[in-house]
Amino acid sequence: MNNPSNTQQFNRNFEVDVLRGCSIVLMIIFHFGYDLSAFGWASYNTGIDIEWRVFRVVIVSGFLLAVGMSSYLGYYQSINTKKLAKGVSKLVLVALFISVSSYFMYPTTWVYFGIIHFIAIALLLSVCFVKKPNLSLLIALVILITWYFEWITFTPLWLWSIENIGIPQRTVDLVRFYPWFSVVLIGIFLMHHKLFGFSVSKNAGTNKVAWLGKHSLSIYLIHQPILYALFTLVELALA
Incomplete structure (x- = not known):
């Protein structure tokens, strides 16, 4: 999606595909757990319970590291603006679809800036840093430190947006650009310095995960x- 068309296969990285594939598997497990709770078959809360919140951080981190790594692989030699525009446009359309559909499904908690919205913007901005991997790490550390110590906060802007733009106070999916963009920048740094520290052997299992x-x-x-359709069918069958 984010590689120049004439070097797409060359720039693909098997380990990055496996990382993204593992993140997909974990995400499905997370949403299976979420649906169990939503259908009243489990008593936990995936948005509050610490173990589920940590689980979500692991999943999002895997996806966003892969975004940074893939951006580096696709654009460190040259920036194919046509390919970049196509990739970002596809993500924007998907993000718009998610926002609209979630509004009808969850009108009080619809998705206004979920992970696809985030990746669309992060991909576009990440190409500015693929030739500056050390600066990427420095900016990532600054973001994380200022976020952790709350030296920079966007809470007033968020509250203003709730009151004046009409975004919901709660949403079923939110990936805040600050501090999550730091993970994308770290992915650029890791890929440039070949610090993505594992090698995956190709076999039937890992090939499926990479797929x-x-x-x-x-x-x-x-x-x-x-998942939602399956849960609904089971609920109807047990009624």
């Missing part, structure tokens, strides 16, 4: 409707 990673956007779009 999931290559088709992560499509799987992201269809997995939850499938």
Whole structure:
């Protein structure tokens, strides 16, 4: 999606596809757990309970590291603006679809800036840093430190947006640009310095996981409707 068309296969990285594929698997597990709770078959809260919040951080971190790494692989030699525009446009359309559909499904908690919205913007901005990997790490550390110590906060802007723009106070999916963009920048740094510290042997299992990673956007779009339909069928069968 984000590689120049004439070097797409050359720039693909098997380990990055596996990382993205593992993140997809974990995301499906997370949403399966979320649906169990939503249908009243479990008593936990995936948005509050610490173990589920940590689980979500792991999943989002995997996806965003892969964004930074893939951006570096695709654009460190040259920036194919046509390919970049096509990739970002696709993500923007998907993000718009998610916002509209979630508004009808969850009118009080619809998705106004979920992970696809984030990746669309992060991909566009990340190409500015692929030739500056050390600066990427420095900016990432600044973001993380200022966020952790709350030296910079966007809470007033968020509250203003709730009151004046009409975004919901709660949403079913939110990936804040600050501090999450730091993970994308770290992915650029890791890939440039070859610090992505594992090598995956190709076999039947890892090839399937990598396949999931290559088709992560499509799987992201269809997995939850499938899960929700299955839960609904089971609920109707047990009624």
